[in-house]
Amino acid sequence: MNLKDCHVYLLAAGKGERAGGPKAWLERDGKSLLQMHLAFMREHFNLSQVFIAVQVGWLKRCLETDLHVGWISVDPEGTPLASLKRLLSVSERAPGFVYHVDMPL
Secondary structure, three states, X not given: OOHHHOEEEEEOOOOOOOOOOOHHHOEEOOEEHHHHHHHHHHHHOOHHHEEEEEEHHHXXXXXXXXXXOEEEEEOOOOOHHHHHHXXXXXXXXXXXXXXXXXOOO
């Protein structure tokens, strides 16, 4: 199986209270963790098969980052499992990978 055929589900909607703010927007080497994940995914996956859970207030900013990704708004107060279920509900069933925005690439 080719990785380009797989779906990717990225959980990035958390408030990051213990981290001092949303982890998606924490910076490392001048890039947000979300930008770093997108750069990795551009190299290895078809972006039309990438679905990312984000807070509704971030949608405009996320769309400006990349229009090819499936940006899905979820409740930031919800559990990671609730976010994953939401991501799965808007995509067709396909083999895939689940990542969290603070996982190392």
